[in-house]
Amino acid sequence: MVLSRIWTAFIIISVLVAGYHWLFQGNDLIFNRMVVGKADDTYSYIMVGGPQGDTSAKARIAFDSTIRSFGFVKRDRVADAKYIVTDDPGADTIKALKKIVPEATVYTYEEVRKIGLKPVDGIFETCKSAVSICINLIGIMALFMGFMSIAERAGGIRFLSRIIGPFFSKLFPDLPKNHPAMGHMMMNFSANLLGLDNAATPFGIKAMESLQELNPSKEVASNAQVMFLCLHASGLTLIPTTIIADRLALRAANPTDIFIPCMIASFVATVAAMSIVAIKQRINIFQPVILVWIGSISALIALLVYYITTLRTQEVQVFSGILGNGILLLILFLIVLGAAYKKTNIFDAFIDGAKGGFETAVRIIPYLVGLLVAISMFRSSGTFDIILDGLRNLFAALGTDTRFVDGLPTGLLKPLSGSGARAMMIDTMKATGPDSFGSRLAGVFRGSSDTTFYVVAVYFGAIGIKNTRYSISTMLLADLVGITTAISLAYLFWG
Numbered sequence: 001m002v003l004s005r006i007w008t009a010f011i012i013i014s015v016l017v018a019g020y021h022w023l024f025q026g027n028d029l030i031f032n033r034m035v036v037g038k039a040d041d042t043y044s045y046i047m048v049g050g051p052q053g054d055t056s057a058k059a060r061i062a063f064d065s066t067i068r069s070f071g072f073v074k075r076d077r078v079a080d081a082k083y084i085v086t087d088d089p090g091a092d093t094i095k096a097l098k099k100i101v102p103e104a105t106v107y108t109y110e111e112v113r114k115i116g117l118k119p120v121d122g123i124f125e126t127c128k129s130a131v132s133i134c135i136n137l138i139g140i141m142a143l144f145m146g147f148m149s150i151a152e153r154a155g156g157i158r159f160l161s162r163i164i165g166p167f168f169s170k171l172f173p174d175l176p177k178n179h180p181a182m183g184h185m186m187m188n189f190s191a192n193l194l195g196l197d198n199a200a201t202p203f204g205i206k207a208m209e210s211l212q213e214l215n216p217s218k219e220v221a222s223n224a225q226v227m228f229l230c231l232h233a234s235g236l237t238l239i240p241t242t243i244i245a246d247r248l249a250l251r252a253a254n255p256t257d258i259f260i261p262c263m264i265a266s267f268v269a270t271v272a273a274m275s276i277v278a279i280k281q282r283i284n285i286f287q288p289v290i291l292v293w294i295g296s297i298s299a300l301i302a303l304l305v306y307y308i309t310t311l312r313t314q315e316v317q318v319f320s321g322i323l324g325n326g327i328l329l330l331i332l333f334l335i336v337l338g339a340a341y342k343k344t345n346i347f348d349a350f351i352d353g354a355k356g357g358f359e360t361a362v363r364i365i366p367y368l369v370g371l372l373v374a375i376s377m378f379r380s381s382g383t384f385d386i387i388l389d390g391l392r393n394l395f396a397a398l399g400t401d402t403r404f405v406d407g408l409p410t411g412l413l414k415p416l417s418g419s420g421a422r423a424m425m426i427d428t429m430k431a432t433g434p435d436s437f438g439s440r441l442a443g444v445f446r447g448s449s450d451t452t453f454y455v456v457a458v459y460f461g462a463i464g465i466k467n468t469r470y471s472i473s474t475m476l477l478a479d480l481v482g483i484t485t486a487i488s489l490a491y492l493f494w495g
Helices: 002-025 030-035 057-068 092-100 109-115 123-154 156-171 180-193 197-213 223-233 241-249 255-281 288-309 313-341 346-363 365-380 383-397 408-413 418-432 437-447 452-463 471-494
Strands: 043-047 072-074 083-086 105-108
Touching: 002 030, 002 365, 002 383, 030 123, 030 365, 043 057, 057 072, 083 092, 083 109, 105 109, 123 156, 123 180, 123 197, 123 313, 123 346, 123 365, 156 180, 156 288, 156 313, 180 197, 180 223, 180 313, 197 223, 197 346, 197 452, 223 255, 223 452, 223 471, 241 255, 241 418, 241 437, 255 288, 255 437, 255 471, 313 346, 346 365, 346 452, 365 383, 365 452, 383 408, 408 418, 408 437, 408 471, 418 437, 437 471, 452 471
Parallel strands: 043 072, 043 083, 083 105
Antiparallel strands: none
């Protein structure tokens, strides 16, 4: 029900905001962008004069750089331009240009700034993107669910369940002792910790399928499913490899300086998610077993933080690659080795599991299409920009420091879209510099949580859950904890 209300609200608000832009701000591009627009579309334009009458090369170049991020690209030939940008719409030059390209639209420099929406896919392109995501998932799902099937037949999942059982039996009291779902969840959490998103998804879906076997109401999320997915969505990652790589590509002075804040923020968000669900489900998280496990994980994170601080940037890149990919290969090696020792028919087991991966990837298409379309409309209508402008004005009126608002778009967009958050972080770095306060904070925001609505669509969609109960509200609260923690850490680390 909560997901249905959010989905409905996104669509209604987006259409109303787009209508406002069209009726009262004269933005005749808005509906086109929402329906058929592409993120890589460009508005070709020719520049006449200069912004605010400043015709200097410096002013013209600065203006072109500003609106390029909104999809506008300057042309040299009038015939190639769809828009004419000028400070004097009635000038003789404009009349002459309109004779050459009568269908061209004339805007002032200020109007271009007002209608400039960040490039984002429209409804049609988003539908294609959602299906492409699922198609790309098929191979990955088939591979890892095939290996999961081998591990199950060889008894590896039950062995892992016995190891993690004392902790999970307290956190998931409804699960039978040593149930295979414990091993599946452990595999998912391990992949997340190592930043292996491609492996985490199939492991997580397999965990949800195992939990669904115990679920008495097949369309309503069980307590165990809610706890697992909220912990997963909190996004605890040891090394934010992709964020460091993006900062390195944009020539940040110290690309790894966001590493420790990212780890701390995601860990706090995970503890918050666990605490909220535990309160809802009346689970005592102060039991000795839970405290020992959380304390041990905290100690490991502290040791890793200490070791990372002794490495140079390039060494961190090498170490993260070895840690993540090396451990993944080790897991696959141990699965095959264990299956061979148990004399399991390895390839047959792999094929049986891989078939399930294909079916699961196809099954989540409707859920993903529905959610991504609503999110696309929310962004392309300008609703997201209105929220950001409101927040900026609010904090400015309160007299607080507003530097963090430059990085806030990434934090607010992360629960909606992982790729959108990445694009927003890169845009912030380009606009304010890779070493600015806002850019560093954007990096921490991106690493402090997972994509909540994507997680809901994929994981609940894979098993046909329609009533997610309090999952989404808990995930969003954990995201809020991650955001506030990230802001506090940014001021602590970078003033």
